[in-house]
Amino acid sequence: xxxxxxxxxRRTLGGYSTLWMAEDHLLLVKSLRFTEQYxxxxxxxxxxxxxxxxxxxxxxxxxxxxxWLGVVAIYLVGHAQVTALFGAALLLYMRFSGPYCACHxxxxxxxxxxxxxxxxxxxxxxxxxxxxxxxxxxMEESLLSEMPPQES
Amino acid sequence: xxxxxxxxxxxxxxxxxxxxEWRDCSSCGSAIRLRLFPAYQRTVAPTRTExxxxxxxxxxxxxxxxxxxxxxxCGRFLCALCRVEFGARxxxxxxxxxGMKKGNLAAxxxxxxxxxxxxxxxxxxxxxxxxxTLFTGPVAIYLSVQHWNDPPGILPRGRWRLVVAFxxxxxxxxxxxxxxxxxxxxxxxxxx
Numbered sequence: 001x002x003x004x005x006x007x008x009x010r011r012t013l014g015g016y017s018t019l020w021m022a023e024d025h026l027l028l029v030k031s032l033r034f035t036e037q038y039x040x041x042x043x044x045x046x047x048x049x050x051x052x053x054x055x056x057x058x059x060x061x062x063x064x065x066x067x068w069l070g071v072v073a074i075y076l077v078g079h080a081q082v083t084a085l086f087g088a089a090l091l092l093y094m095r096f097s098g099p100y101c102a103c104h105x106x107x108x109x110x111x112x113x114x115x116x117x118x119x120x121x122x123x124x125x126x127x128x129x130x131x132x133x134x135x136x137x138x139m140e141e142s143l144l145s146e147m148p149p150q151e152s
Numbered sequence: 153x154x155x156x157x158x159x160x161x162x163x164x165x166x167x168x169x170x171x172x173e174w175r176d177c178s179s180c181g182s183a184i185r186l187r188l189f190p191a192y193q194r195t196v197a198p199t200r201t202e203x204x205x206x207x208x209x210x211x212x213x214x215x216x217x218x219x220x221x222x223x224x225x226c227g228r229f230l231c232a233l234c235r236v237e238f239g240a241r242x243x244x245x246x247x248x249x250x251g252m253k254k255g256n257l258a259a260x261x262x263x264x265x266x267x268x269x270x271x272x273x274x275x276x277x278x279x280x281x282x283x284x285t286l287f288t289g290p291v292a293i294y295l296s297v298q299h300w301n302d303p304p305g306i307l308p309r310g311r312w313r314l315v316v317a318f319x320x321x322x323x324x325x326x327x328x329x330x331x332x333x334x335x336x337x338x339x340x341x342x343x344x
Contacts, residue, residue, distance in 0.1 A: 047192040053183040
């Protein structure tokens with residue numbers, strides 16, 4: 001089975017999270033540096049895709065920005081303009097690379113967050129790629145279930 | 153089954169809508185885009201197994217139930233209850249269990265230890281303190297050689313980490329041997 005990596009990667013201190021696509025399922029990979037954990041979501045089982053736009057008050061979003069504001073402030077006070085410039089550049093990047101979001105996938109038995117889709121632009125791009133595939137898989141499934149059993 | 157807001161947990165809808173348009177959560181006001189698929193409306197019928205009639209094959213695990221498919225791994229006949237579908241394949245519970253234990257059934261693999269990353273970390277990180285490489289260099293070489301033929305994971309991944317770890321390990325061991333030889337000859341010269 002061949003996998004194709006979908007856009008988006010969420011890095012954390014302990015590892016990262018990515019999303020991969022096979023011909024009949026999605027694979028959520030959570031890497032903890034030395035181990036990888038896999039979760040599969042078969043296209044025929046996916047019930048819903050939920051994207052929630054995050055605001056400034058959402059904790060992760062806010063702490064990211066406050067951290068880099070702090071970096072800029074500390075280094076401006078300490079006359080380390082080069083480092084302050086680096087912090088400011090990162091702030092600008094965060095500001096102009098689009099709004100944050102939280103993305104979840106729902107099946108009949110679970111609601112699972114997709115950490116790699118934390119930018120709205122990326123989440124919508126991935127959703128647009130997945131919608132036709134999921135619909136096709138579920139259409140095929142419903143056609144198969146409606147077919148009368150074959151007489152042997 | 154309903155769809156709930158991922159922030160406040162309040163129910164967004166219970167069966168209608170969800171064409172992918174943006175809406176506000178009525179409870180917390182978060183902007184939400186919900187895309188529902190046909191599976192949301194689908195009711196899953198309970199699995200029905202049929203009793204074996206004379207002349208019909210029976211399930212390996214339930215001798216009184218009619219077999220519907222063979223296991224694609226071991227070939228045992230399975231009833232509708234024992235059949236587990238993985239894409240186009242049907243696998244029996246026994247093969248799933250042994251596949252998870254042995255790690256040779258990619259479709260059920262949920263965790264994989266990355267020995268190439270471990271080897272690279274063992275080779276590279278102790279270099280910062282220099283002296284631990286006396287011990288970690290050989291360990292990095294051992295890990296690189298030991299796990300060279302590991303089955304590839306389900307995701308595409310090259311062997312460059314093992315190669316780099318091996319090269320760093322060899323360099324560290326060579327450097328330590330060179331240092332000891334140098335110190336030994338220096339000592340001999342001083343004694344003479």
